[in-house]
Amino acid sequence: MIFYSTKTASIKASAEEAIFNSLPADNGLYMPESIPQLSPDFLANIENKTFNEIAIEITHTLFGDEITRSEIETIIHKAYDFEAPVRQINEQDYVLELFHGPSMAFKDFGARFMAAIMSHYLLRSKKQINILVATSGDTGGAVAQGFYKIPGISVTILYPSGKVSDIQEKQLTTLGHNVTAIEIDGTFDDCQKLVKEAFLDPELNAKFNLASANSINIARLIPQSFYYFSAYAQLKKLGKPVVFSVPSGNFGNLSAGLLAYKMGLPVEHFIAATNLNNAVPRYLESGAYEPRASIETVSNAMDVGNPSNFVRLQRFFEDDWTLVTKKITGFYFDDEQTKTAMREVFEKSEYVMCPHTAVAYKGLQEYRKLNTSDFTGVFLSTAHPAKFIDLVEETLEKSIEIPERLESLLSIEKVATKMEASFSDFKNLLMSTLS
Ligand SMILES: *Cc1c(COP(=O)(O)O)cnc(C)c1O
Numbered sequence: 001m002i003f004y005s006t007k008t009a010s011i012k013a014s015a016e017e018a019i020f021n022s023l024p025a026d027n028g029l030y031m032p033e034s035i036p037q038l039s040p041d042f043l044a045n046i047e048n049k050t051f052n053e054i055a056i057e058i059t060h061t062l063f064g065d066e067i068t069r070s071e072i073e074t075i076i077h078k079a080y081d082f083e084a085p086v087r088q089i090n091e092q093d094y095v096l097e098l099f100h101g102p103s104m105a106f107k108d109f110g111a112r113f114m115a116a117i118m119s120h121y122l123l124r125s126k127k128q129i130n131i132l133v134a135t136s137g138d139t140g141g142a143v144a145q146g147f148y149k150i151p152g153i154s155v156t157i158l159y160p161s162g163k164v165s166d167i168q169e170k171q172l173t174t175l176g177h178n179v180t181a182i183e184i185d186g187t188f189d190d191c192q193k194l195v196k197e198a199f200l201d202p203e204l205n206a207k208f209n210l211a212s213a214n215s216i217n218i219a220r221l222i223p224q225s226f227y228y229f230s231a232y233a234q235l236k237k238l239g240k241p242v243v244f245s246v247p248s249g250n251f252g253n254l255s256a257g258l259l260a261y262k263m264g265l266p267v268e269h270f271i272a273a274t275n276l277n278n279a280v281p282r283y284l285e286s287g288a289y290e291p292r293a294s295i296e297t298v299s300n301a302m303d304v305g306n307p308s309n310f311v312r313l314q315r316f317f318e319d320d321w322t323l324v325t326k327k328i329t330g331f332y333f334d335d336e337q338t339k340t341a342m343r344e345v346f347e348k349s350e351y352v353m354c355p356h357t358a359v360a361y362k363g364l365q366e367y368r369k370l371n372t373s374d375f376t377g378v379f380l381s382t383a384h385p386a387k388f389i390d391l392v393e394e395t396l397e398k399s400i401e402i403p404e405r406l407e408s409l410l411s412i413e414k415v416a417t418k419m420e421a422s423f424s425d426f427k428n429l430l431m432s433t434l435s
Helices: 015-021 040-044 051-063 069-079 107-125 138-147 166-173 188-200 202-207 218-238 252-262 279-286 310-315 321-327 335-349 355-370 385-396 404-410 423-433
Strands: 003-005 030-032 086-088 093-097 129-134 153-160 179-185 210-212 242-247 269-274 328-332 376-381 417-420
Touching: 003 015, 015 107, 015 218, 051 069, 051 218, 069 107, 086 218, 093 218, 093 355, 107 138, 107 153, 107 218, 129 138, 129 188, 138 153, 138 166, 138 179, 153 166, 153 188, 153 423, 166 179, 166 385, 166 404, 179 188, 179 423, 188 210, 188 423, 202 423, 218 242, 218 252, 218 376, 242 252, 242 355, 252 269, 252 310, 269 279, 269 355, 279 310, 279 321, 279 328, 310 321, 321 328, 328 355, 335 355, 335 385, 355 376, 355 385, 417 423
Parallel strands: 093 376, 129 153, 129 210, 153 179, 179 417, 242 269, 242 376, 269 328
Antiparallel strands: 003 030, 086 093
16 A cells, blocks of 8 residues: 655655654655555445454455555454444444553554554564654553564653553553653653654664654554444444544544545544534634644543644545535534533443543534434444543542453552653663663
8 A cells, every 4th residue: 555645745655664654754644545445245244244354354455465464364363352342322322432452542453553563564674663652641551552562662651740640650651571651740742842852863863763653653543444344343233324423632533434434434424522622623614724722621632732633634535625524523512511421321321431432422412413314323432431530430429440450550660760851861861771
């Protein structure tokens, strides 16, 4: 599969190049030059396929020119030993649970695939690579778990001191081996700036193979399309059009849904649901894209003022606003509306949602008010509620269970190197620890 840069169509890359570079040299985004179609036969029988069979078929359709089918099978089985089940919430609506992976957030789907496909390429080239990643919470845990003990890859994670939840911090700081956590006395933006400076530093780049695991890497985006197909497979027997509601921040998740749709998945409509960081819903309303500085909300993994995948979202529709609005409707909600939705679903269905999931649920309910046709609604649940236990318990006035996988982390001592947000300190540390 050939990728091009959204800024300069003549800049092209193979899948391997796009995965290891993360971004084209002109700072655009990689997009597939043409989107291959899944065979009608596969879609006609998709309800009989397992998650991994679906993932293998999609990966083969996209990367079959570079990776053999049996290598793809190895990659997928290495990446996924967890599922993406749908559960019925009310008469017409289902939740797609994306939190059954090792870090209990949907970012596991991207991170695990990325680790498996990178290690496939590295086995051939025998290179050693060093992943640098800044996290505001969930990305770090998923990347740490995804790359843990993968030969040939070391991971350095920067996180802002005191600004991630206890559980999120433990997910970054308790693995050890090839995963190093650096606790920065500063904000997420400071962490991201240090990582960016490292990628631009000639001395570091001459000495080490640095790679990024940020969310715009196509190796994180593409695998997120798998669960849209899997949800459709699980709901196909109902025989109704399917509408997906996606809780969005950087819009990687929704972009992956659009990729699935462009590959042939029958999707009636998408809902872009956000918190008050609402640049995309406002664009869908008015046609004007006006990013703003991000503001803090209770669904903090979606506190993104200027979503990095917005360019991709438009490009899937040839940058034509009218076409975009035919397929996507946007809604945004404040913290009170989010918490009310959490209470409503708990009271009616005894189902506990994280705040991000609640935003998607609410988006679906609002869309039902505008569109009374008969469809199956699916809202994506992006994290296990226990990852946000303080907020969830306070909102529902009820204590909730922490899954063993998260609970056991709390008693392990954290190991992190604390430092100021200083590039020279960070560089010295990399020089002395990387190989
Ligand atoms: C990252 C994240 C999101 C936002 O996903 P995007 O792909 O950035 O739109 C939503 N919910 C949770 C729990 C997340 O971790």
